Amino acid sequence: xxxxxxSKKERIILEGDIPTPINPKGGCRFKSxxxxxxxxxxxxxPKLIEVRxxxxxxxxxxxxx
Numbered sequence: 001x002x003x004x005x006x007s008k009k010e011r012i013i014l015e016g017d018i019p020t021p022i023n024p025k026g027g028c029r030f031k032s033x034x035x036x037x038x039x040x041x042x043x044x045x046p047k048l049i050e051v052r053x054x055x056x057x058x059x060x061x062x063x064x065x
Contacts, residue, residue: 028060036061 016033019025028034031041040060048058 028058 014033015035019029019032026045027043028037028041028046031037034041038060044060046058046060046062048056049062050056051062
């Protein structure tokens with residue numbers, strides 16, 4: 001969070017369908033709502049990796065950097 005209340009931030013509105021937890025499809029759980037999702041996201045679930053102490057990420061884009 002930025003403590004400067006005068007700074008304006010671009011708000012990201014997530015679109016797409018929220019996946020059902022009852023019958024999840026393969027791939028990334030966030031693929032239907034991610035604006036940067038690509039084919040690999042539909043097919044393979046990304047692995048959860050620790051990028052810093054107590055900070056984990058599960059994203060193909062992050063692992064491809």
